[in-house]
Amino acid sequence: MSSLTDKHSRGRTVARRESFDKQAAEWLRAAIIEGEYPPGQRLTEASLADDAQVSRSTMRTALLYLAAEGLVVQAAYSGWKVTELSASDAREVYTLRSALDGLAAQLAAQAMTPASADQLHERLASLLEAAREHPSTRQLAEADMAFHSCIVDLANNRRLRDHYDRITGAVLLYVHATNVRASIETIIDEHTAIYQALRQGDPELSRRLAETHVLTYGADLEAELALAQSTTE
Template sequence: MSTLTSLKTQERLLDRQAANSIRQQIVNRTMPPGHRLLEAVLARELEVSRGTIRSALMQLSNEGLVRQVAFTKWEVAPASVEEAWELYTLRSALEGLAASLAAQYASPAERDGLSRVFAELEAAANADQREAAADADFKLHKTIVAMSGHKRLIRDHERIILQVRFQMTHIGFAPRETRDLIDDHRDLTEAVLKGDAARAEQLARTHNSAEVKRLLDANARQPSSGTPGANTKKGD
């Protein structure tokens, strides 16, 4: 019997590892919006084939972090208030549905997990650890979405959250005060834990709508934002 092992799994792992490396560079601003992504350069730096890089870039394109230009060229996706507005309003719809489903169908173990995540957020916020609090904020929302048990929703939300973080970073959208994060998320967490589906959905939507308003208010104070029509849009 042959002892050879298929290399397909290894190839897929390399694709993911390359995508992870490039994604990190994009999210941490090392590769800003509009940055040219050259397959040959990336392949040399990561010591993988150009085919692996191309697969990684296709994955990041599906996530909305990079885009293909003129068929053979790649660049980091643009960042704008209008892009952020679209993502936040879409996020509001998805997280509202997820909160409702989570409140109705989550298991006791999943509810315990949500309580622990909120405790992480509370501890980080009380200690004024901004980065840790921001991470816990996103983790809490992702936890609620995972509790929904809705596979398509979970998949689409993961893509949107990556883009939300990208847009927030690159348009300079300042995070909330850490203490505000506790109040913002306590009622939502409690509604999900108590199984109050209607209130959980309302609070999830309200939370995101408040962020949309804050985004547009901040943009209104910047006359040269370069985003036509962004100030005329309304949060849901």
């Protein structure tokens, strides 16, 4: 993985420290989600700073950002570690995400316009294409997240967006680090139903479908993790 300096600092000077701290957080978030630093791995500010070619103080701030998102935790006597996956944590993450997705769908349906429906349909088309052509790849996860993120945008609620962004990293960590996948038919049917409810401007149906969609996946994920934990105990 290229260093943060390679990616962001060629011919540029970051004008504000806060901006650079956030770029370091983005670099580390991507590295964790992509599995370069897997769940449970110990992390030190010094080694991460070397990897990213930034100062230790910048990396320390980046770690604090990610701790707030639930991607890393402070480990006694050894600095930090990537959050370990567990059935109980998955339940918490997906219970929260279902509530956020449900609220976003309700608000988006209430404010739905033909232009908004067209925008969401573009995301749906990309998702369905990814489901058919890349059923078990990163493209599918990205298309899925883009569809749901579009609904959050259409809800037009800044605080909802803030909370959604804060949990997105944890959601992606579970998606990329596990083998839980819905069937292609389920992906197509559930997302199409959510889109149709939103296009029709039905707030309650939109909320219910969005919540059920997320909770069903979360339950499957929780079951797989519980099984994995039972075999290692």
